[in-house]
Amino acid sequence: MTLEGFGANVCNCSFESFAMSPFSCSLVDHGTLAVPKFFPFDPTMLSKPLPTSISLSVCLGLSAAAAVLALHASSCKKNNNKTGGKKKPSRWQLCWAQTLGRNSYQLANVRVPVAVFRAEVSACMNVDQEGLVECNITIQDGTIAAIEERTDGGTASSSFWTTVDCHGCVVIPRFADAHTHLVKSQTVPRNRNSTGTMTEAFAADGSDEPRWAYQEDVFRRMDFAAKCAVHHGTRTIRTHLDGCSSPDPSVQQAVYGAFDNIREKYSAVLTVQGVANLYLPLWMTLEATQHADQAAAHPNVVLGAYVGNTADIPPAETLQAMDALLTHAARLQLDVDLHIDESNDPRCCAMKVWCESLKKSRAAGYQGRVVLGHCCTLSLQDAATQAFVCTQLAALGAYVVSNPLTNLGLQDRQGSKPPLSLMIPNDQSRTPQWRGLTLLQELRAAGVTVACASDNVRDQW
């Protein structure tokens, strides 16, 4: 569910939740770090390939949280191999067991990714070749009281604290998964995208959507996704609410109903947010008001748009639709999250138009948070356009979320060739070349906060 490999690279991502301060820079500040109160990880799940239930009541001060989780998969696998399938506690599990029942203790000899420290703090740290810093973490009353770099190589001891020697285990913040589609997760067994193209993904979406009118179906799959997310260390998850703008009101109701139930069910351990998307041009229609009002009636839901390929649409028209979306967002004081430039067409650069629209909206006083998802075609623009968009987004305070697992395949799996929008027949062998990623490094260098998210999990995309 979570892109674990990117966990440490999620730039400036808030420990607690991007609901409170999306991708804020306040990660590690000794003494003030926000800490999850629960450690929702049930070690009995380790012997199971996928969790079907999870104990949400395992209460531990943060800490643990920290999450060890990155290690869990590999250590579990290793142990199973070594012991012929018999479960044997791994190193981190033994450490973790020593913290059970305690609210104050020290995790000594852990390694923390340098990426989670503020620049002024990390500048004078000893960082190893893997980007990790040896630290001791003091937990007081379930909250991180201090994270100190181990400079003497020894284990700090105190008669007051129980000290747990973690033998170099990696400790990372829990994940904020900023872009997912839980409504249609796990639908691939019943509805495959055999060509791996966007065209077929759209078609498959359409053929599966009538099933989303059954709230039990949507809830069951969202529930499984949420369990997996919690199990693997996610603290906050944002899901796009596919179907919430369906022409069938029963689909809308089922999607919102399932979302509300999931949000409530997991509220103690997982912040669940939703995005109420509408195809961008529809924001100029009358139905947009009802769509936006319905979104505003549900806690934790923001407004969104599937921008689509704007290459053949006059920029003024695209601008008008974006203005309409932002007008509703300002009216309801809601944040905005877009699917934008998710294409392999170099003629498409809706982000440039978005900069113009958001600039006007900011000037008019709109202060909502704005997340742009995908942004694939930015990497196909000329250098001047790329620089313009990067600097504008930084100035306007927008966030960019890349979804590599989906876009590495979807934008050039088998389907396109230079110029990139030309399709290649399925029976023609060809190695993918352009992989659909946005300019993460350039955006970050320009001052834009960037992150990577899971996006689609076992659906048609």
Ligand SMILES: [Zn+2]
């Ligand atoms: Zn998406």
